[in-house]
Amino acid sequence: MREVVIVGGSIAAVTAADALRQQGHDGPITIVSDERHAPYVRPPLSKGMLKGTESVDSVFMAPLRADLDFRPKTRARGLDLGRRRVLLEGGEELPYDGLVVASGARARRLGPPEAGELVVRDLDDALRLREIFATARSVVIVGGGFLGMEIASTARGLGLDVTVVDRDPPLVRQFGAFLAGHMTRAALAAGVRLVRAPEGVRLAGTPATAVLTGEGAPLEADVIVTAAGDLPNVEWLAGSGVGDPGGLLVDERCRVAPGVVAAGDVVARVADHTGLPRRSPHWGSAIDQARAAAQALLKGDEAPEYRPSPYYWTEQWGLDIKICGRILPGCETHVVTGSMEEGSALLQWTRDGATVAAATVNHRMPVVKLRKLAAAPVPERTTG
């Protein structure tokens, strides 16, 4: 393996480059990113950075290794698998022996791109919203998932009048009814208005000034933010023969095609329990997949298989929540230590008698231990 090209400029790309070097690859590595910024971290963009308690500088990663060729403002627009070339906007072609696709995901928008819809995906989005929040009095957030509720918590902390609208009750899909219920109560106690719109919503105005829910009066606010999920960046792969709209499918070693691997938010894998491809758009998954992908590129079939071990977190309403495993529909919740009322707890989830997930709520514990608890039996007294 000589020349490696990495498409993407975020955590999956950076970790893949580090892992290739750690595993002994000493050939050239070129990273192309269509962003104007050096690599930075996204999790604070809806939390401390948006609130203003974290400086903009603090989101940038430590400088990359000097032996990488990092090219910002460079967009890949095509892939020629047969000739092993990445085609760049502007016409340049980058030959590769090994390619890492780490093009991530983007915010899903409800309207056309020119409508100027506010989202929080990249640093410029967060900087813009931070400035708007500084003078706004009210915000409607479309989407009650992780991101929507984090933005709601931040906006409320800044003193804005906050409404969250979603088809479903907030966070139930991600956290199950028990934990989602607790977080919803925390949001309500903080003064947030929650609106259900089972038929979905439409934005009115360009830029949006109101949200139409299909029933009742339009929801109006100084600011409308869309937090309706994300879509994998696969369009640049069109015509190459790989890349579905639902994500870039990889095998058990994060491989896509000969000489091509992928990692992070762009990736879809067939999940064991459903047989359907799904993405795992979390920080930890991007890191684990990038390490596995780097190994597969260098060692092929000799590389160990990637075994997903989902781990993600959120911070909202003063609750610091870390979760290992997957809270699947139909799970039973067990409070192992502490209690939600006391504001600190350790939780486990079981399904058909088997433990499938564990979480800490304002409770510090080594992640290694939490990972073990995500598969360990639930202590007897807490069952039921």
Place this chain on the structure above:
Amino acid sequence: MRIIVDEARCEGYGFCAEAAPHLLELDDEGELTVLAEQVPEDERANAEAAVRVCPVAALKLAP
């Protein structure tokens, strides 16, 4: 080279310890411990990788 942990920032996610298991470890309370005061030359790449995977910029390298 030394690794410096900003304890006020560290959230105990542990990504750094996975990147550099010989240098960093989470203790029983979930607090991050630096295992090696001085980073040996052959651990340098791991130390740098550990600093970059932290989502809250809680680690720094000092000469």
